[in-house]
Every structure is written in C-alpha cells, then in structure tokens.
Amino acid sequence: MNPELIPNPDLFRHSAPMQIRFNDVDVLGHMNNTVYFTLYDTAKADYFAAVRGEKMDWKHVDIVVANVNCAYIAPIFFGEEIEVLTACSSISEKSFKLIQMIREKNTLEPKSFCETIMVSFNPETQKASEMPEVWKRMLCDFEQKDLIKRKMM
Known part of the structure; x- marks a missing residue:
C-alpha cells in the first residue's frame, strides 16, 4: 500500500485496545485476515458508544454497513499489543464514512x-x-x- 494513503494517526480521536487470541493466529504465526474485520467491528461498537455517550441498542437498527475496504499493511503476530483507531471522516445525506487503523501500540507501526x-x-x-x-x-x-458534505447547486 502506498504509505501516503495511510492517514495521520493524529486524525483519530478514538482508540480501542484489542487482544489477540490464540485462535486468531493461523499456521504461519500471524493473525488470520478474517479476524481484522472482527477487530474493526468491535472498535466500531466502542466508537459509537463514545460518540453517543452510551452503549448502542443493537435491537434497534438504524445504521448498516454498505461497503468495507481493508488494506493489509503488515502482519500482526501473536503477542503484539495492538489498538484500533477510529474516526468519522465525512457525513453525507444518508451515510457517513468511518476510517480505522490497526497499529502496534508500542512501536505505532500501522x-x-x-x-x-x-x-x-x-x-x-x-x-x-x-x-x-x-x-x-x-x-x-x-x-x-x-x-x-454540502450539496452542490
């Protein structure tokens, strides 16, 4: 991935520490790519609780995921301390965009x-x-x- 496309960590106002479980790791010793989405979803729930000032009522659905794009920059290994940074980058009439980054907590490596x-x-x-x-x-x-985002006339 082009490093210029990785957002500046200072753009993020929310951070959620994540635990890597033994079963998250594949035979190659790194976190399986499907687990990343679980981490992102867990951090989304934490972000929404922070934004709303209360936990989400998941029995009342008023937002859904329409599209997700994930770039894998570097492998995550068992034992690393990681966190997920989350921010809203834009709001339009019917939707909003969330950006998220998983990084190593000590080295800050994306x-x-x-x-x-x-x-x-x-x-x-x-x-x-x-x-x-x-x-x-x-x-x-x-x-x-x-x-x-304002509508253009």
Whole structure:
C-alpha cells in the first residue's frame, strides 16, 4: 500500500485496545485476515458508544454497513499489543464514512487500514433513509469538526 494513503494517526480521536487470541493466529504465526474485520467491528461498537455517550441498542437498527475496504499493511503476530483507531471522516445525506487503523501500540507501526461506509437505515421500509440530525451532530461534536458534505447547486 502506498504509505501516503495511510492517514495521520493524529486524525483519530478514538482508540480501542484489542487482544489477540490464540485462535486468531493461523499456521504461519500471524493473525488470520478474517479476524481484522472482527477487530474493526468491535472498535466500531466502542466508537459509537463514545460518540453517543452510551452503549448502542443493537435491537434497534438504524445504521448498516454498505461497503468495507481493508488494506493489509503488515502482519500482526501473536503477542503484539495492538489498538484500533477510529474516526468519522465525512457525513453525507444518508451515510457517513468511518476510517480505522490497526497499529502496534508500542512501536505505532500501522498494520491495517479500513474505510467503511455506514448508511442510515429504516428497518420498516428496508431502505436507506436520511441520516438523523442527532447522529450528524453527535459525530461532528465528537470529532470536533464539521464533517457534513454540502450539496452542490
């Protein structure tokens, strides 16, 4: 991966330490690539709890994943201390983009980078919906910046 595409860690206001379990490691001694998504999802839940000031009510679904792109930068080995950094980078009418990075906690070496498009979702109609203003406000407040993309006229 082009190092210029890896975001500056200073952009992230949220960090979640992660534990590598023995069964996360494959025969080559590094973390299996499918486990990265579990770590990213765990960190997303922690991020949303921080943004909202309370844990998510997972029985009430109002956002869903529409797209995920993950780049593997360097292998993660059992025994390494890792953390997942998470930030919202932009908000549009019906969706927002999360960026995440797994890095080694002591050396700060980037291990993986992920971009996820989250879509506001109406479970009754089973369709994307306008993102609630309260979500937009909470994300902007947490990130301490205006993330809302304005429509071009």
